[in-house]
Amino acid sequence: xxxxxxxxxxxxxxxxxxxxxIAAQLSGLHxxxxxxxxxxxxxxxxxxxGRGRRYSxxxxxxxxxxxxxxxxxGINLAxxxxxxxxxxxxxxxxxxxxxxxxxxxxAAVALQQREAQVHASYRRDLVPYQDVQQTSALVVWRPxxxxxxxx
Numbered sequence: 001x002x003x004x005x006x007x008x009x010x011x012x013x014x015x016x017x018x019x020x021x022i023a024a025q026l027s028g029l030h031x032x033x034x035x036x037x038x039x040x041x042x043x044x045x046x047x048x049x050g051r052g053r054r055y056s057x058x059x060x061x062x063x064x065x066x067x068x069x070x071x072x073x074g075i076n077l078a079x080x081x082x083x084x085x086x087x088x089x090x091x092x093x094x095x096x097x098x099x100x101x102x103x104x105x106x107a108a109v110a111l112q113q114r115e116a117q118v119h120a121s122y123r124r125d126l127v128p129y130q131d132v133q134q135t136s137a138l139v140v141w142r143p144x145x146x147x148x149x150x151x
Contacts, residue, residue: 013061016046016054023055027063034063042066042081 024031037043043062045053069075
């Protein structure tokens with residue numbers, strides 16, 4: 001969850017509100033087909049305290065997808081189950097990638113801030129070193145003769 005408190009009475013696509021007869025009508029399937037899909041683990045609705053099935057809008061959409069894959073594409077139920085599992089896995093991985101991308105972005109911002117702090121802490125009274133070019137000139141140094149203390 002994103003940290004905000006949700007209204008427990010607010011309906012979402014995940015809210016289990018449809019009994020099996022209504023879910024069957026909405027999906028265009030027979031209630032016995034919904035029970036079979038539940039037994040096979042294709043679409044697993046939430047359960048009430050009395051063990052009655054409650055389908056969400058997302059479950060209804062999944063039932064329609066299973067029906068479309070089965071009828072129109074000719075995919076058997078085992079294949080459909082595998083497709084659903086892989087789609088769920090892809091969705092979870094995409095969510096994880098989004099989380100990691102956000103973490104990397106946050107770390108990059110923190111690094112830039114820290115780098116700016118380090119640069120701001122540099123002493124400004126130091127003179128930067130500049131590389132002197134080599135020449136072939138010869139410089140001779142001769143110390144001045146020492147003066148006597150009486151001079």
